[in-house]
Amino acid sequence: MKRLPLQFVVVICILVITGLACRAQTNANMNDNVDRKWWKEAVVYQIYPRSFKDANGDGIGDLKGIISELDYIKSLGVTAVWLNPIYSSPNDDNGYDVSDYRNIMKDFGTMADFDELLKGLHQRNIKLVMDLVVNHSSDEHEWFKQSRSSRTNPYRDYYHWWNADRGKPAPRYSLFDVNHDAWRYDSLTNAYYLHYFSRKQPDLNWENSKVRQEVFDIMKFWADKGIDGFRLDAFQFAAKDTTFPVFPVGYEKDFTKYYAMGPHLHDYLKEMYNEVLSKYDVMSVAEGAGNSFEDAHNLVDADRHELNMAYAFDAVDIAKLEGYSLVHLKEIFSKWDNQFADKGWLSVFLANHDQARLVSRFGNDAPAFRELSSKMLTTFIMTMRGTPYYYNGDELGMTNAGFTKIEDYRDVAALNEYKHQENTGGDMQAFMKRLAFESRDNSRTPFQWDGSDHAGFTTGTPWIKVSNNYKTINEAEQDKDPNSVLNYFRQVVRLRKDNLVLVYGKYTLLDKDNPNVYAYTRELNGKKMLILLNFSPKNATANVDVDMNNTRGLLSNYKDKGIYKVKGGVSLRPYEALVCEM
Numbered sequence: 001m002k003r004l005p006l007q008f009v010v011v012i013c014i015l016v017i018t019g020l021a022c023r024a025q026t027n028a029n030m031n032d033n034v035d036r037k038w039w040k041e042a043v044v045y046q047i048y049p050r051s052f053k054d055a056n057g058d059g060i061g062d063l064k065g066i067i068s069e070l071d072y073i074k075s076l077g078v079t080a081v082w083l084n085p086i087y088s089s090p091n092d093d094n095g096y097d098v099s100d101y102r103n104i105m106k107d108f109g110t111m112a113d114f115d116e117l118l119k120g121l122h123q124r125n126i127k128l129v130m131d132l133v134v135n136h137s138s139d140e141h142e143w144f145k146q147s148r149s150s151r152t153n154p155y156r157d158y159y160h161w162w163n164a165d166r167g168k169p170a171p172r173y174s175l176f177d178v179n180h181d182a183w184r185y186d187s188l189t190n191a192y193y194l195h196y197f198s199r200k201q202p203d204l205n206w207e208n209s210k211v212r213q214e215v216f217d218i219m220k221f222w223a224d225k226g227i228d229g230f231r232l233d234a235f236q237f238a239a240k241d242t243t244f245p246v247f248p249v250g251y252e253k254d255f256t257k258y259y260a261m262g263p264h265l266h267d268y269l270k271e272m273y274n275e276v277l278s279k280y281d282v283m284s285v286a287e288g289a290g291n292s293f294e295d296a297h298n299l300v301d302a303d304r305h306e307l308n309m310a311y312a313f314d315a316v317d318i319a320k321l322e323g324y325s326l327v328h329l330k331e332i333f334s335k336w337d338n339q340f341a342d343k344g345w346l347s348v349f350l351a352n353h354d355q356a357r358l359v360s361r362f363g364n365d366a367p368a369f370r371e372l373s374s375k376m377l378t379t380f381i382m383t384m385r386g387t388p389y390y391y392n393g394d395e396l397g398m399t400n401a402g403f404t405k406i407e408d409y410r411d412v413a414a415l416n417e418y419k420h421q422e423n424t425g426g427d428m429q430a431f432m433k434r435l436a437f438e439s440r441d442n443s444r445t446p447f448q449w450d451g452s453d454h455a456g457f458t459t460g461t462p463w464i465k466v467s468n469n470y471k472t473i474n475e476a477e478q479d480k481d482p483n484s485v486l487n488y489f490r491q492v493v494r495l496r497k498d499n500l501v502l503v504y505g506k507y508t509l510l511d512k513d514n515p516n517v518y519a520y521t522r523e524l525n526g527k528k529m530l531i532l533l534n535f536s537p538k539n540a541t542a543n544v545d546v547d548m549n550n551t552r553g554l555l556s557n558y559k560d561k562g563i564y565k566v567k568g569g570v571s572l573r574p575y576e577a578l579v580c581e582m
């Protein structure tokens with residue numbers, strides 16, 4: 001072989017070196033483009049305190065119970081906890097009816113317990129996000145007691161009253177009321193008060209600046225204690241047109257369209273940002289993201305100074321008793337990702353305390369597929385762009401409760417809807433079937449710690465029945481088994497934390513019309529990952545043009561990593577999940 005002249009070699013070397021330098025330069029720029037924030041990189045674990053762990057044997061989960069499991073929470077690898085409401089409450093809606101925002105619910109313990117919990121979390125480098133329920137309070141809150149006492153009481157305008165002298169106000173739909181009527185007549189002052197949720201949850205009047213100031217003071221109280229974020233419950237409904245105009249017939253079928261993003265909501269959020277959020281290193285997320293992408297952006301675009309991230313329901317809402325279409329699910333996630341690719345930030349979730357269990361709704365809880373489909377869904381949630389929210393118990397693949405009698409249910413929504421159906425001649429059998437599939441109580445049964453009585457949740461009688469599969473599905477068993485759903489969850493969380501590409505990387509949907517497989521890539525700074533998920537109980541093919549020999553498998557929910565190429569794609573086994581580096 002002829003030797004290359006020296007000048008030529010030098011030129012080539014220079015070209016290679018400049019090339020590398022350019023590449024390094026682009027990487028640096030891209031790094032700069034990633035606006036890193038702790039709350040974007042967080043893995044949020046949601047704890048439903050009533051059902052997590054009972055320390056004093058009264059059958060109700062409590063703060064001391066959570067404290068006793070801090071090492072477990074740490075072992076999951078999660079970096080933030082979102083705690084459902086723990087404030088004083090008569091519990092009409094399990095704490096979403098607050099009677100004192102600066103105190104702890106008696107069932108849950110004391111402020112000293114809270115301080116210990118916060119300290120214990122922080123010692124373990126875990127942040128704490130608190131639920132803030134200020135679209136409404138409890139009717140047992142002092143403000144409401146004052147407010148209802150007379151028409152001239154200084155607290156009267158803390159809530160929405162409509163004097164009956166003016167006749168009945170225009171109808172408003174209530175989610176939890178037996179008659180779905182959001183106006184409750186109170187003879188004491190001959191007036192109606194507004195409650196979008198239950199009768200014991202009167203809506204606060206955000207148009208009153210005193211109410212807003214009260215809320216900001218409450219937020220400061222908790223932020224000064226050192227908490228790391230707020231989840232604003234039902235907040236898209238807070239602002240209202242207080243002339244209460246008539247809505248078109250049938251509005252209740254799409255009440256969000258009329259209730260969400262009322263006048264001045266953005267002003268209130270800006271005020272909240274200036275008064276509170278801007279002064280602390282806290283994350284902020286509101287439940288619901290309005291009616292359009294534009295609404296969602298208006299809530300969370302950083303330059304608008306309102307909230308951090310959107311929490312939208314489009315995806316979680318599609319799973320019905322009849323099933324759901326994967327193509328539709330992909331469409332929703334892809335659209336949202338696309339709309340937020342350059343600006344704003346999303347929450348990623350498919351379950352929470354208002355939904356039935358993840359595996360029972362979006363996966364398959366039959367014994368043959370429960371573990372595989374749980375792991376597959378976890379892989380999905382942890383490999384999408386956005387902040388993942390993961391609900392306690394899903395890391396064990398806990399299933400729906402299997403309740404058949406109305407007496408087993410505890411949720412005010414379920415109990416009142418049952419009465420509503422009875423009163424209006426509904427098909428009770430069909431209703432009970434729907435409830436068994438979608439009731440919120442499905443996700444509120446006690447956490448299954450071990451195979452002992454009441455799943456180790458309590459030594460007393462649990463406030464809601466333990467699912468009867470606790471002997472096979474529980475934390476103690478799964479902790480010992482390296483292939484368990486629990487240990488897989490820990491692995492996926494680690495993978496996400498070790499790979500910024502899974503947090504910030506560009507998302508590209510592949511094989512979009514495939515009815516069984518969800519396939520996509522994530523890319524950042526020259527790093528690329530491929531995620532293949534079979535959402536069906538049968539073998540399926542991902543029609544992706546990838547040479548699997550050139551990929552490195554990082555994770556699989558099958559013991560043997562049996563990737564094989566078929567003509568034009570990759571074949572996947574039932575509910576198989578694969579994450580590979582390309």
Ligand code: GLC
Binds near residue numbers: 096197233
């Ligand atoms: C939110 C909560 C839900 C509660 C309702 C009323 O939707 O997530 O649990 O019942 O608001 O506060």
Ligand code: CA
Binds near residue numbers: 060
């Ligand atoms: Ca207790």
